[in-house]
Amino acid sequence: MDSDRPRRPTLDTVASAVGVSRATVSNAYNRPDQLSASLRTRILETARSLGYAGPDPVARSLATRRNAAVGLMLPQGLSVAFTDPSLSIVLDGLASTVDGHDHCLVLMPGNDTGGPRPETVSRAQADVVVAYSLPDSAPALSAVSARGLPLVVIDQPVISGTARVEVDDSGGARLAASHLLALGHSRFGILTFALHPDGYRGPVSCSRRASIPFRVSRDRLTGYLDALENGGVAAENVPVWEASGSGRELGREGARWMLTRTPRPSALLCASDQLAFGALQAARDLGLSVPGDVSVVGFDDVPEASVSDPPLTTVRQPLAEKGRLAGQLALKLLAGARPPRATRLDVSLISRASCAPSK
């Protein structure tokens, strides 16, 4: 018999040490009013002396079916959450809403398929899950619904039975493109972040434009091209560069390609401010002036957009609000509410110094 190895103490250990039942020890921790103060003290002291740290969280979750945690599914690795400025703002909004409810936030890393692996989802301990901009029909999404967890999606198409927060991305893109058209531009370039979750960076072929799984990329690209078509610019003549993410360096790389083409575009439509900042850098690298030689429009309106050189004309979307709303929805679902109708947030064009009339 090796029953003398030092096993972790459990409720039972404490119960038999004190000479009461397991239920009473449980009550000592969870319902102080169910037993006398003196017994409770005796129990807690015995527990301490035995090195018992209180009810095991996992066992407790198993019994209560609650985890006191909000899950968040990311489209990429964990670090995007802390790296991408616009995502951080959304998450700040989400976090400040969830804060004060004593819930943890469980970040679920995505991988190169554009979201967490289904296995990651099935292991994650959360009571409600928020999905941020995953590709349509990501396996992670079905994994959540298979588990029957309430789901809030941000920047995704309608998924039945889930709450949803969305922004008018195609409207925003049209705003940006129309602005440039109104300034007389006719040679455009489009810089977008990932259309497909395969890590590709480079010029976008027609076939690649066909079925784009990321709703945001799809809507922005479509919005740009629609507006340009309406303005008399044939979509097939507009070069599109796909960056694998939304980083500044990626934008710089794409813009360099764009700005060294012949003919050189006089206006760059960028799907995010980060890409646009990279484009500003690329222009500097090439000795081009913005907006003298090329106009640049971003998307998001992160704080830096107002202080960049030059300040960036961009499409403002209410990032913090988006996160707050998602947080509120998550809390509602947590409380058992049915998913309400989707809220659509508005966007607007913020005109700054990075655009000028075409010469």
Place this chain on the structure above:
Amino acid sequence: MDSDRPRRPTLDTVASAVGVSRATVSNAYNRPDQLSASLRTRILETARSLGYAGPDPVARSLATRRNAAVGLMLPQGLSVAFTDPSLSIVLDGLASTVDGHDHCLVLMPGNDTGGPRPETVSRAQADVVVAYSLPDSAPALSAVSARGLPLVVIDQPVISGTARVEVDDSGGARLAASHLLALGHSRFGILTFALHPDGYRGPVSCSRRASIPFRVSRDRLTGYLDALENGGVAAENVPVWEASGSGRELGREGARWMLTRTPRPSALLCASDQLAFGALQAARDLGLSVPGDVSVVGFDDVPEASVSDPPLTTVRQPLAEKGRLAGQLALKLLAGARPPRATRLDVSLISRASCAPSK
């Protein structure tokens, strides 16, 4: 009997539907090699048709004693993680190390006591916990060790049995103060973030300086004052403003107070770059020139420090490295290693344009 309510299917449900034992169904999910392919297929199909989403994560964790999650204890609400630039960089480093190991990151919110509540900790489902700059002897820390979870501390004093990453904060502070002394300054002001986790903002009394629970604040403040004393400046004559956090607005507020005193300090020592940026703003507000009228030194060297107006002289600490190291330690502890010796990271002074010789 109300046994006809639709309970969620479990392993047993599937097992009896297929006519095998629970163990076999479990094997179908976890050890495909333990049963024939055909039986496995049959099991998985039955499971699907019953709406069974696979083994319950909580029950599985209970049985395996593993959660596939890394916990992170924050000194404040969840949103600091996405809001504070220097913290975000640390977390990026941490996250990129943990990424690829299929672990979730569980963010545990702190409250106004300077860390997560012990209850939050005892409920959190994680296999290892990282603590970021909590006050000494925070209840959350004992809660972790009570649970017997491996712990990595960042920016904290020695805690026996835990792995640790630290930076030479007092050395960095001395560097900053010596630099200003060397420039001939003699009237100083110190701007620090929270010394105590009570939300106080304002001038710091002597008693408040006595026992400071935040190691980082304590070491930086001590470092500043030590160096000043060595330079012949009496510590008791140096005004200290405590901001409740590290935000820019908080720095602006403190610097305004500092710069409207008589005599006005000619040099401001700021415990973070964010506070320093606020100080730059306060100087602008008051029509003072930096470094003409007042010199400002920060701490951290976040990216913005090199592009602020004026570029900020600051103490560089390896933020990303700090996070990466913490991540590596967490992974090691996860693998069962003993906590290695603490690693101490070096700091250096980055001299930019925000300091000038005293007139």
Place this chain on the structure above:
DNA sequence: TTGTACGCGTTATCAA
């Protein structure tokens, strides 16, 4: 206060 059924799997060990 307590007895006890229940929550849901995992993983030896054993038998065919």
Place this chain on the structure above:
DNA sequence: TTGATAACGCGTACAA
């Protein structure tokens, strides 16, 4: 090989 048996993990909650 293939699959089954049964002990174990640790609490919660309700009826008595």
